[in-house]
Every structure is written in structure tokens, then in C-alpha cells.
Amino acid sequence: MSQALLQIENLKTVFENTKSAVTVVDDISFSMNKGETLALVGESGCGKSMTSLSIMGLLPGTGKVAQGKIMFEGNDLTKKSVEDISKIRGNKIAMIFQEPMTSLNPVLKIGDQMTEGLILHHKLSKKEAEARAIERLKLVGFARATDIMNEYPHQLSGGMRQRVMIAMAMSTDPQLLIADEPTTALDVTIQAQVLELMRDVKAEFETSILLITHDLGVVAEMADRVVVMYAGKVVEEASVFDVFEKSSHPYTEGLLKSVPNLESDQTRLYSIRGNVPTPEEFPIGCRFAPRCDKAMDHCFDHAPDLYRVGDRHQVRCFLYHPEKGTFSHE
Amino acid sequence: MSNHLLEVKKLSKYFPIKGGLFKRKVGDVKAVDQVSFYVKKGETFGLVGESGCGKSTTGRTLLRLMEPTDGQILFNGVDLATLKGETLRKARRDLQMVFQDPYASLNPQMTVEQLIEEPLNIHNIGEKVDRKDRVLQIMDTVGLNKNFGGRYPHEFSGGQRQRIGIARALALQPKLIVADEPVSALDVSIQSQVVNLMEDLQQEFGLAYVFIAHDLSVVRHISDRVGVMYLGRMAEIAPKGELYTKPAHPYTQALLSAVPVPNPRLKRERIILKGDVPSPANPPQGCAFHPRCPKAFDRCKVERPEMIHLGSEHYVACHLYD
Numbered sequence: 330m331s332q333a334l335l336q337i338e339n340l341k342t343v344f345e346n347t348k349s350a351v352t353v354v355d356d357i358s359f360s361m362n363k364g365e366t367l368a369l370v371g372e373s374g375c376g377k378s379m380t381s382l383s384i385m386g387l388l389p390g391t392g393k394v395a396q397g398k399i400m401f402e403g404n405d406l407t408k409k410s411v412e413d414i415s416k417i418r419g420n421k422i423a424m425i426f427q428e429p430m431t432s433l434n435p436v437l438k439i440g441d442q443m444t445e446g447l448i449l450h451h452k453l454s455k456k457e458a459e460a461r462a463i464e465r466l467k468l469v470g471f472a473r474a475t476d477i478m479n480e481y482p483h484q485l486s487g488g489m490r491q492r493v494m495i496a497m498a499m500s501t502d503p504q505l506l507i508a509d510e511p512t513t514a515l516d517v518t519i520q521a522q523v524l525e526l527m528r529d530v531k532a533e534f535e536t537s538i539l540l541i542t543h544d545l546g547v548v549a550e551m552a553d554r555v556v557v558m559y560a561g562k563v564v565e566e567a568s569v570f571d572v573f574e575k576s577s578h579p580y581t582e583g584l585l586k587s588v589p590n591l592e593s594d595q596t597r598l599y600s601i602r603g604n605v606p607t608p609e610e611f612p613i614g615c616r617f618a619p620r621c622d623k624a625m626d627h628c629f630d631h632a633p634d635l636y637r638v639g640d641r642h643q644v645r646c647f648l649y650h651p652e653k654g655t656f657s658h659e
Numbered sequence: 660m661s662n663h664l665l666e667v668k669k670l671s672k673y674f675p676i677k678g679g680l681f682k683r684k685v686g687d688v689k690a691v692d693q694v695s696f697y698v699k700k701g702e703t704f705g706l707v708g709e710s711g712c713g714k715s716t717t718g719r720t721l722l723r724l725m726e727p728t729d730g731q732i733l734f735n736g737v738d739l740a741t742l743k744g745e746t747l748r749k750a751r752r753d754l755q756m757v758f759q760d761p762y763a764s765l766n767p768q769m770t771v772e773q774l775i776e777e778p779l780n781i782h783n784i785g786e787k788v789d790r791k792d793r794v795l796q797i798m799d800t801v802g803l804n805k806n807f808g809g810r811y812p813h814e815f816s817g818g819q820r821q822r823i824g825i826a827r828a829l830a831l832q833p834k835l836i837v838a839d840e841p842v843s844a845l846d847v848s849i850q851s852q853v854v855n856l857m858e859d860l861q862q863e864f865g866l867a868y869v870f871i872a873h874d875l876s877v878v879r880h881i882s883d884r885v886g887v888m889y890l891g892r893m894a895e896i897a898p899k900g901e902l903y904t905k906p907a908h909p910y911t912q913a914l915l916s917a918v919p920v921p922n923p924r925l926k927r928e929r930i931i932l933k934g935d936v937p938s939p940a941n942p943p944q945g946c947a948f949h950p951r952c953p954k955a956f957d958r959c960k961v962e963r964p965e966m967i968h969l970g971s972e973h974y975v976a977c978h979l980y981d
């Protein structure tokens with residue numbers, strides 16, 4: 330595991346208020362190698378964004394990492410000071426968000442926003458910073474990059490803003506790019522442009538990408554490896570091929586079957602019964618048990634661990650417990 | 660023609676752009692620009708296209724939630740565009756709408772029972788005592804637990820709220836439901852529940868749907884025929900099998916090729932369009948798609964293409980087929 334760029338170990342993130350503590354990320358572990366694209370998938374509220382914000386040290390409100398390690402290039406980010414983290418952030422680790430307007434300053438010209446960090450943290454001269462910014466804007470497909478430098482965010486379309494965000498994120502040559510639903514707000518034809526761009530950037534700079542999405546099509550297209558989350562937990566981790574071809578967790582299986590297919594007609598869609606639970610109502614035992622067709626009695630009051638089912642393929646389900654036979658007939 | 664429940668002819672909806680010192684009208688946003696299509700009894704007509712192309716405006720104008728600027732909306736042969744007052748109110752019973760964000764369209768101060776009963780009260784349907792039964796029956800039909808009738812919308816999950824929205828639309832036993840992105844805000848595992856419910860209800864009540872969505876896979880699943888819009892205009896209409904396997908319009912071709920498919924081994928030929936969708940306030944001359952069209956030629960810049968019939972129920976607005 331020496332070549333792991335990022336290694337998350339038993340990460341637990343909680344929100345504390347006066348009355349109680351809510352655990353939104355619960356004992357998450359995964360690792361990413363250099364140049365790898367890892368997709369973090371799962372439905373709304375399962376903790377994808379909180380996982381990424383934990384890595385970035387950007388948890389909102391009362392959120393904090395309560396447990397676990399975030400090893401980046403061999404250093405534990407949870408042990409770093411606020412200043413050190415902010416140096417790494419926007420430098421070796423960059424992030425792009427779903428809604429670019431939340432991270433673009435509406436009253437600053439694109440050029441000023443792009444050069445600010447380069448001048449401040451990278452000690453580039455204004456000229457050098459501008460040259461770098463223009464180069465990266467060209468890379469993301471702006472033919473008139475010099476003009477864009479003088480424009481304000483509101484003058485650009487959604488797809489153009491997202492491309493600016495990528496250019497900005499890539500301006501410091503980060504080793505790790507965290508992209509939280511980077512194309513969810515975009516139209517499909519613009520999404521296709523942005524995804525192609527991310528692939529190009531990755532090929533050129535060997536950037537590792539942590540891609541957060543709920544779109545299984547985007548996963549199939551972009552990811553090398555996949556981590557599936559459900560209700561704050563990792564339920565499956567595997568290569569992209571294993572996830573789509575040998576998915577083992579009943580939730581992953583159900584998710585894949587409920588997506589309608591563009592390529593063929595199905596008479597009826599599969600559907601997972603019930604609802605996605607909120608953190609306040611996470612079941613004890615296996616969190617998927619109330620919705621699982623394969624649930625055994627044991628599942629309702631025991632929580633499964635991650636069990637290995639293949640090469641770098643792990644599943645959190647008692648069906649894969651080495652001694653499954655001992656409790657399946659309880 | 661007689662099996663056309665709804666026939667829309669050259670429907671347009673313009674929004675005035677006001678500007679200058681005296682807030683005078685300086686132009687129009689042509690949100691819907693001479694759109695024609697029909698919907699048969701009991702079928703699902705899917706309406707797709709990118710953000711801002713006029714899908715919602717088309718849907719709302721059909722129900723006269725917005726006044727059309729021009730065109731006809733023939734429902735069972737009667738032109739809804741010209742109806743007024745009581746006759747319009749009566750006709751509207753047969754057409755209902757389901758919205759993308761059920762939360763925004765449900766009064767937070769009303770219980771689920773009250774919400775579902777409201778349309779019955781407004782249209783004065785049945786005896787008061789019978790209405791309660793009817794409400795419970797509808798709740799059962801859409802899969803809402805009858806014991807939850809006294810609860811408020813915020814006490815439900817997204818998927819359940821969408822069921823409430825569908826229940827309200829069903830209360831009046833309409834013939835046509837315009838569903839505007841009914842599953843777009845829902846999680847994948849919940850999406851399929853609602854899609855299945857809509858299909859079941861269609862079977863049971865012989866409903867017709869206009870199903871608006873930007874997710875082409877969902878539209879393929881639920882629709883019988885599909886219309887593709889671009890910048891306020893209809894680019895192509897075809898039975899779904901044909902549209903998805905033999906798209907004729909260059910825009911439909913690009914749109915379909917851009918959809919990521921959940922199969923990591925599939926390497927598809929992708930048509931990457933250049934540039935962004937232009938503003939409907941200032942649409943390009945000629946074919947609205949020509950600045951981005953990989954197949955555009957001289958004629959496209961000056962002449963707007965008419966709908967051309969390609970056979971069976973396949974229509975396309977593109978000079979390549981003229």
C-alpha cells in the first residue's frame with residue numbers, strides 16, 4: 330500500500346448539537362492510488378459530501394472528524410494545523426463543487442480569482458500567474474481565454490463556469506482533485522464536454538480524481554474503482570468492472586437494476602422497497618436490512634463488517650461472512 | 660384523427676423582455692415557438708431537451724396555467740386556447756399536472772387528506788361524506804399508508820411527497836396528466852418506485868401522460884412516443900424504439916450519444932457539440948441548431964426547417980431530409 334496517495338482509515342464524522350450527536354460518516358475506509366479515479370456513489374444523504382469535506386477540512390457548522398485517519402502522501406491530515414491544511418488545500422488537493430457559483434466570487438473577475446492563490450501561495454509574479462491562468466483556461470477549451478480573464482462569473486453559462494472551476498482547480502497542479510457532483514447541474518451535452526475534459530486533464534497531469542456522483546452512467550465512464558455508500562457506511566468497494574459485473578451487495582445490485590437502460594427496453598423496472606433512512610433513523614444491525622430482499626434474522630440486530638470477496642473487492646453483507654452458515658438459519 | 664386525445668397545433672408562448680427607461684417591450688423570449696404534436700388516448704408522450712428549451716412552458720401552456728401567445732390546443736376536439744370561465748374550469752378537470760418539486764406545490768399547512776380532498780371540493784364532486792372515502796381509496800391506489808392521512812407534507816420523504824402530488828392529480832379522474840420532471844428530484848431507488856406507480860395507474864385508468872424529463876433513459880422506459888425540443892422548437896418526434904435506434908435529427912443524435920451508459924465496457928462513439936445553447940431571446944436565424952450542428956450547410960443559416968414526415972409516426976425538422 331506504499332503507493333497509496335490517499336488512504337482513509339475508519340473515518341467517522343459527527344455533527345454535535347446541544348442535545349445529541351449525529352454520525353453522518355461512520356467508519357469509512359478506502360484508498361486511492363496515484364493517477365486513479367475513484368467514484369464515491371450512493372443516494373442523497375448517505376454522506377458522500379461529508380466524506381469529501383472531511384478530507385478538505387471544510388466541514389460546515391458543528392461538524393467534526395471524531396475518529397480515524399486521513400493519510401495523504403504519508404501524513405495524517407486530521408493531525409495537521411488549520412494553516413497547514415489550508416496550504417495543502419487549493420494546492421496539492423483541489424476541489425470542484427456541484428454549483429460553481431458557490432465557489433466563484435460574483436464580484437471578482439475570473440482572472441483575479443484565478444491568479445489570487447497563485448500569487449499568494451505559489452509566490453508567482455502577477456505576470457507568471459496570469460500566463461498560467463490563461464494556459465489553463467485554454468486547456469479547458471476556452472479559445473478566447475484572455476477575454477474570459479476579464480469577465481465576471483454571471484457573464485458565463487453554467488457549463489462555462491464549471492470549466493472555469495476546473496481550470497482554477499488545475500492551476501496549482503494538484504495531485505488530488507475532489508469533484509463533488511461536478512456535472513449534476515449540467516445538461517447532458519455539456520456534461521459530455523466536461524467529463525471529456527476531466528479525462529484529458531487526468532491523462533496529462535496524472536491527477537488522481539475522487540469523483541462523487543449518484544449517476545451510475547458517469548461512474549461507468551470515468552471510474553477505475555468504486556466505493557458504494559449507504560446510510561453513512563461503505564457497503565461495497567471494487568473495481569469498476571466488478572461493481573457492474575459482479576456486484577455483490579444487495580443494495581448495489583438493486584441500485585443497478587433500478588436504473589432504466591438507454592440501450593434496451595425493459596417491461597418493468599426493479600425497485601427497492603421503502604425509503605432511504607436519515608441519520609436519526611439508521612437501523613441497528615445492517616442498515617439496509619429493512620429494504621433488503623435477502624435479509625436474514627441475524628441482519629436485523631447485528632451489524633456486518635466488510636468481508637473480502639475478491640481482489641480489492643469488499644462487501645459489507647453477512648451473505649459473504651466466512652461463517653455465514655452458522656447464523657443464516659437462526 | 661379521432662384517437663388523438665390532445666392535438667397541439669403551432670403552439671407559441673413568448674415572454675416579453677422589458678428594458679430601457681420606460682420599461683417598454685424591447686423583444687421576446689420565444690420560450691415555445693410553433694410547436695405541434697399530438698397525444699393519443701392512454702399513451703405516454705415523452706418530452707425531452709436541455710434546460711431552457713421550453714418543456715415546462717409547453718406543459719403549463721397546455722393546461723392554460725399560462726396563456727398561449729398563439730396556436731391551438733385541441734382536447735377531444737375542443738380548442739382549450741379559446742375557452743373562458745366556467746367552460747375552461749370544467750375542461751380543466753380532465754387535464755392535471757404533477758410537478759418536479761412536490762414540496763413547493765403542496766400547501767405545508769394542509770394535511771395529506773385535506774390536500775387530496777381539495778380538488779374534489781373545488782370542483783364540487785360527490786357528497787361530502789363520500790369524498791372522505793374517495794380520498795382513502797386514492798391514498799391506497801398510490802401506495803400511501805391510510806393511517807398517515809393526518810400528517811403534513813414535511814413529515815414525508817421525497818418519494819412519498821411525489822405520491823401525494825400524483826394522488827391530487829388523480830382525484831378528479833383526469834384523462835391526461837402532464838408530469839413535469841416528476842422523478843428528477845428523487846433518488847435512484849425511489850425513482851423506479853414512482854415510475855412503476857405511474858405505469859400501473861396508466862394501465863388501471865387508461866390515462867395519457869405528457870412526461871417531461873431531461874433523463875433520456877427514464878423517458879425511453881416510460882414513453883410510447885418521444886418529442887425532442889431545442890430552443891423552443893420541436894426538432895424531432897418519433898416512436899421511442901425508432902427515436903433511440905435511428906435518430907434522424909443531428910441534435911437528437913448528439914443528445915443520445917452524450918448520455919453516459921452504466922456499462923464500463925461500452926465505448927461509444929460520442930458526438931461532442933461545440934459551444935453552449937444560445938439564448939431563446941436571441942435565437943439563431945434559420946435552423947436554431949445551426950451554430951452547433953456538425954452537419955449544417957448554407958441553407959440552414961437562412962431558412963427555418965419545417966417538420967418533415969419520414970414515414971410511420973416519425974417527423975423531423977431538418978433540411979437534410981428535404
Ligand SMILES: Nc1ncnc2c1ncn2[C@@H]1O[C@H](COP(=O)(O)OP(=O)(O)OP(=O)(O)O)[C@@H](O)[C@H]1O
Nearest residue numbers: 344353372373374375376377378379380389390608
Ligand atoms: N450542517 C449539517 N448539520 C447536521 N447534519 C448535516 C449537515 N450537513 C449535512 N448533514 C447531514 O449529513 C448527512 C450526509 O450528508 P451529505 O451532504 O454528505 O450527503 P450526500 O451523500 O453528499 O448527499 P447528496 O447526494 O444529496 O449530496 C445527511 O443526512 C445530512 O442531513
Ligand SMILES: Nc1ncnc2c1ncn2[C@@H]1O[C@H](COP(=O)(O)OP(=O)(O)OP(=O)(O)O)[C@@H](O)[C@H]1O
Nearest residue numbers: 674688690709710711712713714715716717873939
Ligand atoms: N415567466 C417567465 N418569464 C420570462 N421568461 C421565462 C419565464 N418562464 C420561462 N422563461 C424562459 O423560457 C425558456 C423556457 O423555459 P422552460 O422553463 O420552459 O424550460 P425547460 O425546458 O422546462 O427547462 P428545464 O429543463 O431547466 O426545466 C427559458 O429561456 C426561460 O428562461
Ligand code: SF4
Nearest residue numbers: 615618621628646647
Ligand atoms: S447483511 Fe443481511 S440485510 Fe444486510 S445487505 Fe446483507 S443480506 Fe441484506
Ligand code: SF4
Nearest residue numbers: 946949952959977978
Ligand atoms: S437543418 Fe441544418 S443545421 Fe439544422 S439540424 Fe438539419 S443539418 Fe443541422
Ligand SMILES: [Mg+2]
Nearest residue numbers: 377378379509
Ligand atoms: Mg452531496
Ligand SMILES: [Mg+2]
Nearest residue numbers: 714715716839
Ligand atoms: Mg422545466
